[in-house]
Amino acid sequence: MKRNLNPPMKRALRLKNLFLTVCFLLIGTAAFSQERTITGVVTDSFKEPLIGVSIVVQGTNTGVVTGLDGDYSIQVPPNATLDFSYVGMEKQSIKVGNQSVINVQMKEGSQMLAETVVIGYGSAKKRDLTGSITNIKGDEIANKPVANPLSALQGKVAGVQIINSGKAGADPEIRVRGTNSINGYKPLYVVDGLFNDNINFLNPQDIESMEILKDPSSLAIFGVRGANGVIIITTKKAKEGQTRVNINGSFGFKAITNKIAMVDADGFKLLYNEQLKNEGNPEYNFSDWTGNTNWQDEIFQTGFITNNNISITGASDRHSFYLGAGYAYEQGNIKHEKYSKITLNISNDYKVTDNFKVGFQFNGARMLPADSKSVATALRAAPVAEVYNKEYGLYTSLPGFQKAQMNNPMVDVELKANTTKAENYRGSGNIYGQWDFLQHFQFKAMFSLDYASNSTRTYTPIIKVYDASAEDDIATLGTGKTGVTQAK
Structure with a gap:
């Protein structure tokens, strides 16, 4: 049975609905007002500012990058987590909590370093390059029972022919781009920035990485010396942390x-x-x-x-x-x-x-x-x-x-x-x-x-x-x- 309400009851009902609406609006405004601004500076292991570090609110598309002085400012919701990422550095995730200023010191990551390849005096992202540049990690060389580092590359790199004579300590024959020069076929070796004609004096255990350059465009900066290919060797350096002693045989x-x-x-x-x-x-x-x-x-x-x-x-x-x-x-x-x-x-x-x-x-x-x-x-x-x-x-x-x-x-x-x-x-x-x-x-x-x-x-x-x-x-x-x- 339909019941009719008298005018006083109708006014009371309207006031009640208006009160509930205002409460919901206040709650929403309070929740919105909890978003706050987080600022800070991002530096490297030497405490130098990093430009272009990506800072993203985890689980969202909201993000910023650091400026010329490594500084940033970002609006975050409650209980947010910020992801800091940079090429060559380890990714870091930091929960905001009650903090308003978050300064971050990025650490070098050996796995991330493989994403960047040095070409002459410049660098490029590895995914932007063709297969003409090959990166070999030091661990792949160190675990081979050989005295010459080149012997450990046999069968590992496409387009690179390595022949071991079997003689004790003999240098293997290596052809990076085939026989393509009247002056021979030996490649150019660059060890920690220095040009060398051979790397038989290196210990495979001391090598951090090797890059083999085969493409003419990547060899252009080396001139005629790079006509037969270039092998860039980086030896190991100390990383920040405790003193370590490694012995292996x-x-x-x-x-x-x-x-x-x-x-x-x-x-x-x-x-x-x-x-x-x-x-x-x-x-x-x-x-x-x-x-x-x-x-x-x-x-x-x-x-x-x-x-x-x-x-x-x-x-x-x-x-x-x-x-x-x-x-x-x-x-x-x-x-x-x-x-x-x-x-x-x-x-x-x-x-x-x-x-x-x-x-x-x-x-x-x-x-x-x-x-x-x-x-x-x-x-x-x-x-x-x-x-x-x-x-x-x-x-x-x-x-x-x-x-x-x-x-x-x-x-x-x-x-x-x-x-x-x-x-x-x-x-x-x-x-x-x-x-x-x-x-x-x-x-x-x-x-x-x-x-x-x-x-x-x-x-x-x-x-x-x-x-x-x-x-x-x-x-x-x-x-x-x-x-x-x-x-x-």
């Missing part, structure tokens, strides 16, 4: 697993006599040659490899240092081949004042290259000869059709082992001073050093072998005189 073994298949003595005799017969010559008399030798088995060995490193790092607001030392030892695939290297990496930076800092960087190495021998003789020597004559205690000569061209492979491997001694030193580094003045100006003076010293000494011994066709069955190889040669 590794060892392994290497062996030839796929030797070239050769015929045995019977097969060689058959094939050689067939060749002589086809040439119209009489067959060779092998009655005095009863050996059956696989010369590859005689010269090859299972090599031992070890890498040992120690590093000490530390940094504070004003001072940072890095010290790394390493020892690498490698045996070759051929007997008596051995290579060793001692490396040293030192960097030190000191902030004298807020606007002036000095520092230095040094990479050095002492290398003892292997006295390498050739495999070719072992592939060409006839398998019909014995390796060693026990009666005379001498290695044997090869049959007459070969001994004028080559010797018993073991003569080079055993009797001439360690007759060549080489000692190489390499040092590369710089010392600098940097002054920041006014606000956007910087003056930097740097003095660099690239030093190399190589010395080699070779001894020529008197070598005698067993030869049934010689007088007294003993033959002397070469001139029969000893000699010493030296080069620096």
Whole structure:
């Protein structure tokens, strides 16, 4: 049943509705009035202002960027969280709470650094570049049991061909853009800003990152020296935090697993006599040659490899240092081949004042290259000869059709082992001073050093072998005189 209200009751009802509406408006105004302004300054690890830092209210599209002095101002609702992000820095999320001023010091992030690639004297975001620039992290190089950093790149980079010879400590052959220059195919190496022709003196454990530049546009700033590609190496520096000591070591073994298949003595005799017969010559008399030798088995060995490193790092607001030392030892695939290297990496930076800092960087190495021998003789020597004559205690000569061209492979491997001694030193580094003045100006003076010293000494011994066709069955190889040669 519909009920009619009298005029006083209608007026009371209207007043009640008006009162409720006003209350809701006041509540909404109070809620709106709780938004407030947050201000602050964003700086880097050296407390220098950062320009263009993105500040966004989490979960919204509301955001601002810092100005020339690293300052910002943003309106935020209650219980808001601000996200601070900047290229090369770790993202930070800060809950506003009751704060009205929030100053933030951004920290460098090693993972974020991969987003920026240095090109000559400039930089670009990695996503804006083509695949012609490849970034390799230091961890991918350090975990390989190799003495030369380039050997660790084999099979990792598209368009870069790396061939390891297998000789102990030998530099691998690297072709970044194929054979495209009449002056050779070796790329240009840039180590901490210094041009180098080789990086065999670096310790893989001391490398922070490697960038391989293959595209002509990215190589333009290097001129003709970058025609064969450029490899930019950045060595490790100290990061702010507590002092750390890292010690690591590794060892392994290497062996030839796929030797070239050769015929045995019977097969060689058959094939050689067939060749002589086809040439119209009489067959060779092998009655005095009863050996059956696989010369590859005689010269090859299972090599031992070890890498040992120690590093000490530390940094504070004003001072940072890095010290790394390493020892690498490698045996070759051929007997008596051995290579060793001692490396040293030192960097030190000191902030004298807020606007002036000095520092230095040094990479050095002492290398003892292997006295390498050739495999070719072992592939060409006839398998019909014995390796060693026990009666005379001498290695044997090869049959007459070969001994004028080559010797018993073991003569080079055993009797001439360690007759060549080489000692190489390499040092590369710089010392600098940097002054920041006014606000956007910087003056930097740097003095660099690239030093190399190589010395080699070779001894020529008197070598005698067993030869049934010689007088007294003993033959002397070469001139029969000893000699010493030296080069620096």
